[in-house]
Amino acid sequence: MSPDRLSLEARHAQPQSPCFGGLLHYGNAQRTRRKIGLSSKTNIDEASAAEIRLNTERRVQVIQWTWSVSSQHDKSRFMRLRYIRAKVHAVSLNFRDLIISKNQYPLDLKQSELIPVSDGAGEVVSVGSKVTKWKKGDRVAGIFTQEHQHGSTPSKDEAKTALGGSRDGMLAQYVALPHTGIVRIPSHLSFEEAATLPCAALTAYNALYGIPTEQLRAGDTVVAQGTGGVSVFALQLAVAAGAKVVITSSSDDKLKKALSLVPESQRHLVTTVNYKTNPDWDKVALDVTQGKGVDHVVEVGGPGTLEKSFNSIKRGGVISTIGLVAQGEAPNVAYHALLTGAYFKGVLVGSREQFEHMNQIFEDHKIKPLVDKVFPFEQAEEAYAYQWSQAHVGKVVIKVQ
Ligand SMILES: NC(=O)c1ccc[n+]([C@@H]2O[C@H](COP(=O)([O-])OP(=O)(O)OC[C@H]3O[C@@H](n4cnc5c(N)ncnc54)[C@H](OP(=O)(O)O)[C@@H]3O)[C@@H](O)[C@H]2O)c1
Numbered sequence: 001m002s003p004d005r006l007s008l009e010a011r012h013a014q015p016q017s018p019c020f021g022g023l024l025h026y027g028n029a030q031r032t033r034r035k036i037g038l039s040s041k042t043n044i045d046e047a048s049a050a051e052i053r054l055n056t057e058r059r060v061q062v063i064q065w066t067w068s069v070s071s072q073h074d075k076s077r078f079m080r081l082r083y084i085r086a087k088v089h090a091v092s093l094n095f096r097d098l099i100i101s102k103n104q105y106p107l108d109l110k111q112s113e114l115i116p117v118s119d120g121a122g123e124v125v126s127v128g129s130k131v132t133k134w135k136k137g138d139r140v141a142g143i144f145t146q147e148h149q150h151g152s153t154p155s156k157d158e159a160k161t162a163l164g165g166s167r168d169g170m171l172a173q174y175v176a177l178p179h180t181g182i183v184r185i186p187s188h189l190s191f192e193e194a195a196t197l198p199c200a201a202l203t204a205y206n207a208l209y210g211i212p213t214e215q216l217r218a219g220d221t222v223v224a225q226g227t228g229g230v231s232v233f234a235l236q237l238a239v240a241a242g243a244k245v246v247i248t249s250s251s252d253d254k255l256k257k258a259l260s261l262v263p264e265s266q267r268h269l270v271t272t273v274n275y276k277t278n279p280d281w282d283k284v285a286l287d288v289t290q291g292k293g294v295d296h297v298v299e300v301g302g303p304g305t306l307e308k309s310f311n312s313i314k315r316g317g318v319i320s321t322i323g324l325v326a327q328g329e330a331p332n333v334a335y336h337a338l339l340t341g342a343y344f345k346g347v348l349v350g351s352r353e354q355f356e357h358m359n360q361i362f363e364d365h366k367i368k369p370l371v372d373k374v375f376p377f378e379q380a381e382e383a384y385a386y387q388w389s390q391a392h393v394g395k396v397v398i399k400v401q
Helices: 003-013 029-035 072-079 095-101 197-209 229-240 252-259 264-269 281-288 306-312 333-340 352-365 377-389
Strands: 050-054 060-064 083-092 119-127 139-142 174-178 182-184 221-224 244-249 270-274 294-299 313-321 343-346 371-376 395-399
Touching (some): 083 139, 095 377, 119 197, 182 352, 197 229, 221 229, 221 281, 229 264, 229 352, 244 252, 244 281, 252 270, 270 281, 281 306, 371 377, 377 395
Parallel strands (some): 221 244, 221 294, 294 313
Antiparallel strands (some): 083 174, 083 395, 119 139
16 A cells, blocks of 8 residues: 555544535536536426535535436436436445545546545436336435445456546435446435445445355454444444454543444443553453454554454454554564464455345344434535544434435
């Protein structure tokens, strides 16, 4: 990973600056109407349709009226094909969205204006003539990597289809997505809750279930680092499977909040460690497993936590490398992997197939995502700043409708 990337993550550990460089700007409806080729007499039935766009300097604008409003124009362009149109009800933020808004994202990005945010949920309002799987009213979420349909890791080409990055994202009142780019959301979840699933939850799922021979089982032990989005989902999925969890955090209050998600009857499965007051969480992980080591580490720390992750892993366990939020000197991975026989696997969110399996687990166990705070659409900037401050536990959501 490049030093640039590391310093970005380091900034995440010491968040301060506001997220967007620009002011919210409400575009002129007539101008936008002209831009998309609609006459002023066109009957547009969703008059408040709006989306947030980052321009090429990643400054934010809110543009009213979009190509996705209901009109003949829309029908001729999209509705014949294998697309669905969805009314977005809520989106959730990820660290990636923050650095994209600051023009600091090191991977592929759409070159022109970008509708940001990968994660969102809503309802299907219309379908193209070739779409048979979906119908009006279906409750759905977008898939983070639109073309990643099967397996654990996207191909290079598939990886270039991520929402809110290479492709326009979900921070809009209406979106058009390929019919293979959505999944049905669990029936017990609100749109705000379901909007948290596409990136953080699926990443946690992929870490725990991504290697077919090493999938999480009852009785296993999992380390989850911190109480951010990915780690809290790892906690919930692990407990649902009957596994033990060692979860770390910089804050006792955050640990309490995370623990409160776990049904009382299963709290004995969870050990909490404040990594500020007790940096030796690797020793705790060994104690919990009687010295054997844990089965899975959900590695969001990177250079600053990796050595301890290798100290905690059992022989042949799985360290899923996901993020780089912790500063520090990275250990010699080749040496440690050799010594422990551990799998050291990079995770890139997950596929449609995995998303569907994961949603079934959420449905079966009635797992509720931890939504820390919900902001209205007009306060998208405040939501970004709040996520950047790391005051949250779990997920930060923006309500769109
Ligand atoms: N590879 C992928 O597919 C993928 C997908 C999603 C996310 N990610 C990456 O994974 C990382 C976490 O994402 P997220 O959405 O969960 O972020 P998040 O919600 O912003 O949470 C980040 C959390 O990291 C914890 N943290 C910071 N320094 C730490 C340290 N030294 N040791 C342990 N924990 C520490 C903090 O927990 P406390 O406040 O409790 O201390 C913080 O809340 C980010 O780097 C993100 O880019 C990667």
